Amino acid sequence: MLQKVIAKNKKAYFDYEVMETLEAGLVLTGPEVKSAKKGQMSLKGAFVSFHNNKAGLSSTHISRYKPAGKLLDYDPERWRELLLHKKQIAYLQGKFSQKGLTILPLSVYTSGRLVKAQIGVCRGKKLYDKRQDLKKKAIDKEIKQGVFWPRQ
Numbered sequence: 001m002l003q004k005v006i007a008k009n010k011k012a013y014f015d016y017e018v019m020e021t022l023e024a025g026l027v028l029t030g031p032e033v034k035s036a037k038k039g040q041m042s043l044k045g046a047f048v049s050f051h052n053n054k055a056g057l058s059s060t061h062i063s064r065y066k067p068a069g070k071l072l073d074y075d076p077e078r079w080r081e082l083l084l085h086k087k088q089i090a091y092l093q094g095k096f097s098q099k100g101l102t103i104l105p106l107s108v109y110t111s112g113r114l115v116k117a118q119i120g121v122c123r124g125k126k127l128y129d130k131r132q133d134l135k136k137k138a139i140d141k142e143i144k145q146g147v148f149w150p151r152q
Contacts, residue, residue, distance in 0.1 A: 006115070008107045009043040014130065016122035021106060022092075026057070026085030026115045032066035033115060040065075041108060048082065048103035048119055049097065055082040055089050057105055057117065059108050070141075082117060096121045 028044065035041070040063040049058045056079045064074050084092070095101050107120045116145070125133075 003109050003111055005107055005109045006039060007041040007043050009046065009105055011044065011104055012068065012098065012104045012120070014133075015125060016102070016120075017125055017129070018106065018120040018122050019101075021118055021120045022084070022088060024055070024088075024117050024119055026108065026117050027081040027083060028062075028115055031068040032062050034064050034068070034113060035065040036108065037110065038065075043105050043108065046105050048092070048096075048105065049079070050089070050093055052129075053089060055084055055088075055092060056080055057082060060105065082119070092121070100124065110114065 010123055037056045042061040044061070046060040047058055048055055050056075058079050060080060061076050063076055092103055096103055100123055102122050102124070104120055104122050106120045109117065110116070
């Protein structure tokens with residue numbers, strides 16, 4: 001199926017080491033789907049939390065869809081449920097309880113007419129890990145451009 005990326009959490013890849021990923025459906029209202037498909041969605045600062053044995057996205061910002069009229073008491077950063085199997089939720093809760101691991105949304109995309117989220121089990125990076133990644137990225141860029149010379 002054709003997939004179109006709606007939002008991507010670039011900061012998650014910089015600040016965290018992604019250990020594994022899962023795909024989950026996202027429960028949205030009609031105006032939220034239209035707003036998200038227009039690209040009015042942000043995953044900055046978003047995370048996965050658990051309530052009553054259900055997983056959901058917290059702090060995910062979806063702007064109000066203007067043509068829908070005045071939506072009274074609309075909260076753009078409300079908790080949005082993720083559609084996962086019970087075994088997957090239990091697995092994620094186990095990972096969530098481990099020290100040093102967190103669960104973050106990596107991207108939100110459409111799959112056909114459905115809106116799905118890619119979530120990842122992540123471990124925080126230290127400052128020296130970030131420096132090594134930036135150095136490796138710069139060297140790869142130089143190699144690709146063909147201007148790499150031996151460093152001393």
